[in-house]
Amino acid sequence: MQYSHDTHNHTHEAHDHEEMGFWTKYVFSTDHKWIGIQYGITSLLFLLFGFVLMGLMRWQLAYPGTPIPVFGPILEKMLGSAAAGGVMSADLYNSFGAMHGTIMVFLGIVPLAFAAFGNYVVPLQIGAPDMTFPRLNMASYWLYFLGGVVMVISFFLPGGAAQSGWTSYSPLATIIPTQGQTWWLLGMVLLINSSLLGAVNFLATIIQLRAPGMTWMRLPFFVWAQFVTAFLLLLAFPPLEAAGVMQLMDKLFGCSFFLPTGLIISGKVADVSGGGSPLLWQHLFWFLAHPEVYVLILPAMGIVSEILCNNIRKPIWGYKSLVYSLFAIGFLSFIVWAHHMYMTGMGTAISTFFQTTTLIISIPSVIILTVFFITLWGGSIRFNTQMLFTLAFLVMFGIGGLTGLPLGFNFVDLFLHDSYYVIAHFHYIVAPGTIFALFAGVYYWFPKATGRYMCDFWGRVHFWCSLVFMNVVFFPMFTQGIAGMSRRMYDGGVNYSQAANKGLLGALPDSAIYSNVIISIGAWMLLLAQIPFIFNFFWSMRNGRKVESDNPWDATTLEWQTPTPPPHGNFAVEPTVYRGPYEYSVPGAVRDFIPQNEIDNKGKAKAPKS
Amino acid sequence: MEIPYTVKERKDTGLYNAKLGIWLFLASEVMLFGALFSAYILLRVGATPGTWPHGLLNVPLGTLNTIVLIVSSVTVVMAWASLKMNQFGKWRMYQAATLVCALIFLVIKSFEYHDKLTHYEVVTKEGDKHHVYDGHLVQEDKDKVVLHPSAHRLYTARAIALGFGPEPAGAHAPADHGAKGHAEKEALVTIQRSTIEHMENYGPKHHPYLAIYFTLTGLHALHVIGGALVMAFFFGPGAKMWKTDPERFTNRIEISGLFWHFVDLVWIFLFPVLYLL
Amino acid sequence: MSLKSFHIVFMLATLALSLFLTVWAYQEFARTQVTSYLAAAICAAVTSLAVLVYGRFFLKKLKHISYQ
Numbered sequence: 026m027q028y029s030h031d032t033h034n035h036t037h038e039a040h041d042h043e044e045m046g047f048w049t050k051y052v053f054s055t056d057h058k059w060i061g062i063q064y065g066i067t068s069l070l071f072l073l074f075g076f077v078l079m080g081l082m083r084w085q086l087a088y089p090g091t092p093i094p095v096f097g098p099i100l101e102k103m104l105g106s107a108a109a110g111g112v113m114s115a116d117l118y119n120s121f122g123a124m125h126g127t128i129m130v131f132l133g134i135v136p137l138a139f140a141a142f143g144n145y146v147v148p149l150q151i152g153a154p155d156m157t158f159p160r161l162n163m164a165s166y167w168l169y170f171l172g173g174v175v176m177v178i179s180f181f182l183p184g185g186a187a188q189s190g191w192t193s194y195s196p197l198a199t200i201i202p203t204q205g206q207t208w209w210l211l212g213m214v215l216l217i218n219s220s221l222l223g224a225v226n227f228l229a230t231i232i233q234l235r236a237p238g239m240t241w242m243r244l245p246f247f248v249w250a251q252f253v254t255a256f257l258l259l260l261a262f263p264p265l266e267a268a269g270v271m272q273l274m275d276k277l278f279g280c281s282f283f284l285p286t287g288l289i290i291s292g293k294v295a296d297v298s299g300g301g302s303p304l305l306w307q308h309l310f311w312f313l314a315h316p317e318v319y320v321l322i323l324p325a326m327g328i329v330s331e332i333l334c335n336n337i338r339k340p341i342w343g344y345k346s347l348v349y350s351l352f353a354i355g356f357l358s359f360i361v362w363a364h365h366m367y368m369t370g371m372g373t374a375i376s377t378f379f380q381t382t383t384l385i386i387s388i389p390s391v392i393i394l395t396v397f398f399i400t401l402w403g404g405s406i407r408f409n410t411q412m413l414f415t416l417a418f419l420v421m422f423g424i425g426g427l428t429g430l431p432l433g434f435n436f437v438d439l440f441l442h443d444s445y446y447v448i449a450h451f452h453y454i455v456a457p458g459t460i461f462a463l464f465a466g467v468y469y470w471f472p473k474a475t476g477r478y479m480c481d482f483w484g485r486v487h488f489w490c491s492l493v494f495m496n497v498v499f500f501p502m503f504t505q506g507i508a509g510m511s512r513r514m515y516d517g518g519v520n521y522s523q524a525a526n527k528g529l530l531g532a533l534p535d536s537a538i539y540s541n542v543i544i545s546i547g548a549w550m551l552l553l554a555q556i557p558f559i560f561n562f563f564w565s566m567r568n569g570r571k572v573e574s575d576n577p578w579d580a581t582t583l584e585w586q587t588p589t590p591p592p593h594g595n596f597a598v599e600p601t602v603y604r605g606p607y608e609y610s611v612p613g614a615v616r617d618f619i620p621q622n623e624i625d626n627k628g629k630a631k632a633p634k635s
Numbered sequence: 636m637e638i639p640y641t642v643k644e645r646k647d648t649g650l651y652n653a654k655l656g657i658w659l660f661l662a663s664e665v666m667l668f669g670a671l672f673s674a675y676i677l678l679r680v681g682a683t684p685g686t687w688p689h690g691l692l693n694v695p696l697g698t699l700n701t702i703v704l705i706v707s708s709v710t711v712v713m714a715w716a717s718l719k720m721n722q723f724g725k726w727r728m729y730q731a732a733t734l735v736c737a738l739i740f741l742v743i744k745s746f747e748y749h750d751k752l753t754h755y756e757v758v759t760k761e762g763d764k765h766h767v768y769d770g771h772l773v774q775e776d777k778d779k780v781v782l783h784p785s786a787h788r789l790y791t792a793r794a795i796a797l798g799f800g801p802e803p804a805g806a807h808a809p810a811d812h813g814a815k816g817h818a819e820k821e822a823l824v825t826i827q828r829s830t831i832e833h834m835e836n837y838g839p840k841h842h843p844y845l846a847i848y849f850t851l852t853g854l855h856a857l858h859v860i861g862g863a864l865v866m867a868f869f870f871g872p873g874a875k876m877w878k879t880d881p882e883r884f885t886n887r888i889e890i891s892g893l894f895w896h897f898v899d900l901v902w903i904f905l906f907p908v909l910y911l912l
Numbered sequence: 913m914s915l916k917s918f919h920i921v922f923m924l925a926t927l928a929l930s931l932f933l934t935v936w937a938y939q940e941f942a943r944t945q946v947t948s949y950l951a952a953a954i955c956a957a958v959t960s961l962a963v964l965v966y967g968r969f970f971l972k973k974l975k976h977i978s979y980q
């Protein structure tokens with residue numbers, strides 16, 4: 026901790042110091058805030074990367090088999106025959122699709138929502154000097170980084186990156202002859218270990234390092250959300266690691282964990298012992314991946330509750346219902362996984378069980394959303410950029426959640442499974458849902474991290490364009506899916522549209538095919554709509570309007586009671602907490618907010634219930 | 636900047652940080668091994684009836700290894716208790732004993748692995764008749780392979796398809812194939828290379844049972860190695876901390892002991908499941 | 913839960929294992945009539961007792977160390 030006294034305004038005389046300090050301060054830092062920023066920037070880059078992959082795929086879907094303008098030749102140069110003539114080959118399409126899913130989920134959203142925001146904000150909000158295990162924290166980031174590097178390198182292997190979807194179902198994933206899947210598995214093992222370290226660290230931090238007076242029911246909802254998320258990661262990821270190890274054994278040592286007896290590959294009986302079970306992979310995968318979808322959404326809900334209260338200047342309506350719903354979701358999310366497997370023929374009894382639990386889990390989700398909406402009631406809303414994103418989140422998440430319900434009934438799902446309807450369902454939750462919440466979080470906490478505001482005008486441009494194009498992209502997918510368009514089709518369904526009789530059970534209607542063009546244009550526009558954000562983000566770091574105080578949004582939680590940006594160790598004096606997290610507009614108070622660490626004017630008055 | 640509760644416990648939780656950390660980590664480990672155990676169950680339930688092997692592993696050796704691990708967990712806890720009672724010398728003794736146990740365990744385990752990797756199933760075709768031979772490799776050269784038939788074997792899909800399944804299908808169980816039968820146990824079998832159609836050892840590829848056996852015990856062995864390395868560090872250079880910060884050092888020994896106990900506990904489950912049932 | 917408590921849990925698991933081993937070895941003996949199985953069963957039974965004795969010793973020796 027020798028360099029912990031370095032401040033931001035280095036002078037050049039201290040050159041020696043700086044040279045040595047650079048590595049410990051900027052690269053192998055153990056400061057939770059810097060690690061959070063490292064996570065944030067890396068994961069934003071991965072989000073962009075994953076989005077670009079999809080941007081390229083959307084050309085193939087809209088105009089199948091034609092060369093991609095501008096980028097086609099570049100792809101051909103980088104990847105060779107996979108993009109011969111600038112046309113995306115089927116193999117390339119598959120591997121971009123698989124990597125789009127993997128990158129968005131495991132390298133983009135989770136690291137941003139959990140690791141980046143969690144790292145930066147959680148210790149500040151509970152009044153801790155740092156995370157409990159700072160060096161593990163650093164290791165966690167670097168494992169993540171390494172996992173990302175492995176994934177990126179896999180694009181350049183002969184045969185390209187993994188091709189069997191982010192779900193990597195065996196036997197396909199096992200018997201595919203290229204190396205991409207092996208690298209995918211290695212990358213996943215690194216990422217899983219990274220998030221295990223992170224999860225242990227978050228839990229230990231929240232349990233052990235709460236400041237005096239920060240009782241459980243005074244925790245900001247964001248902290249609660251990260252707490253439950255950490256538990257999900259801790260307990261759901263290891264089975265995927267086990268599954269990954271088994272698939273690696275299958276690939277490297279020729280085992281048959283997931284290969285059935287008598288497997289025939291291209292007309293020949295495979296040289297494997299057989300006796301394995303393809304369903305085993307699906308069970309283990311979804312045992313992780315359903316909790317994982319809540320990992321994607323819960324931190325977003327946490328961010329939303331902070332920004333909501335801050336901008337309507339009212340306490341949350343029903344804080345405790347929120348917390349208990351969170352626990353219900355956390356628990357139930359472990360027993361709904363097989364609703365992704367209705368079509369596998371695992372049996373009606375099992376399907377019925379998972380159908381029931383799936384419907385039960387939607388209750389707490391609805392409670393959370395309802396609580397947010399009721400909180401809005403009678404508030405005087407400040408419409409700044411982060412609030413716009415937050416409000417949009419509520420509606421978009423609502424659409425995504427409600428469209429999940431039909432999928433939960435197995436008789437409906439038999440029709441909708443693996444169609445674009447499913448794609449639309451979860452993208453409504455993750456893209457205009459979670460990602461909007463994450464944008465809101467960036468706009469909200471940016472002044473704390475940098476001491477400057479992001480530009481509000483460009484923020485609004487970013488918001489309205491994103492909102493419009495998100496819906497242009499994802500809404501038509503519902504109708505495509507209902508019309509019967511399957512996901513993961515290289516030609517966007519053109520083949521199926523040419524069958525003889527059109528109609529519900531016949532060929533795809535032309536409108537479904539035509540939607541592909543609209544969606545693609547929407548997607549490219551959405552990509553362009555991110556430019557104001559990127560520009561705003563970097564420009565504001567140096568040139569944004571300076572904040573006037575440490576608490577520019579007049580917020581109550583502890584992260585705003587530190588210097589800006591918070592120094593190493595965070596608080597000048599260990600804070601003591603006297604009240605709940607959302608004391609806005611308390612009757613009789615001098616200001617319309619009372620920070621958690623303030624004993625109010627009259628001494629130690631009891632905090633009113635929130 | 637100081638992070639609180641690194642050494643002393645926090646009042647309301649009754650834990651110091653690292654103890655909480657290791658327990659959380661162990662919770663995730665439970666899920667890891669739990670998933671592999673459920674894979675074991677699924678594979679076993681899904682196997683063709685009568686083909687799941689029994690008695691393939693060496694029970695006396697396995698029992699010995701179990702005892703070694705149990706003893707090591709006693710020495711681990713005694714090492715920690717010695718530090719608690721301020722007896723550094725005793726601690727050194729117990730810590731060394733633990734490391735020796737870990738080493739013995741790994742050596743025995745590697746003998747068991749070696750035994751499996753030199754055990755072969757050989758499918759031959761002499762004329763138009765298939766034969767399946769099974770036993771440990773004694774000698775191998777350009778034109779012949781010599782096997783020592785083994786009393787315990789398992790039945791692969793390949794052998795079953797050729798009629799060499801667990802229920803001797805009458806015509807296909809003549810004693811001269813050397814595949815089974817106690818009387819034949821001692822005689823060596825010589826096989827001409829030219830007749831061999833397929834030859835495969837009892838590695839993880841051979842059968843789902845072996846796959847899960849190698850995966851589970853391999854992962855367990857990695858845990859043993861990891862734990863032993865950490866404890867060796869505490870025994871060597873890490874022991875300096877006893878002089879400067881004895882309480883923290885004692886905590887470290889407790890943490891490594893908790894991990895070690897978990898690893899031993901996994902073995903207590905692995906042993907009956909893989910060796911006995 | 914301290915190492916002391918975990919050790920007790922572990923010893924209970926050991927006890928369960930040695931009891932199981934006793935039953936298993938005896939059943940094998942009944943099935944095959946190979947006497948070494950009988951010897952194994954007896955050894956396992958004795959081990960179960962030994963674990964109990966050890967448990968008493970352990971509790972006494974670590975009386976002053978916390979369970980938490």
Ligand code: HEM
Binds near residue numbers: 192364427438
């Ligand atoms: C609110 C209650 C929800 C219900 C009832 C629900 C139900 C379902 C069902 C049944 C499926 C499987 C559809 C199929 O493959 O045929 C599904 C897919 C999916 N859901 Fe949800 N869901 C809900 C919320 C969420 C949330 C909060 C997320 C978080 C991001 C999410 C993300 C996903 C994803 C990623 C998939 C697709 C996985 C894939 O096949 O690639 N869902 N949902």
Ligand SMILES: [Cu+2]
Binds near residue numbers: 314315318361362365
């Ligand atoms: Cu799900």
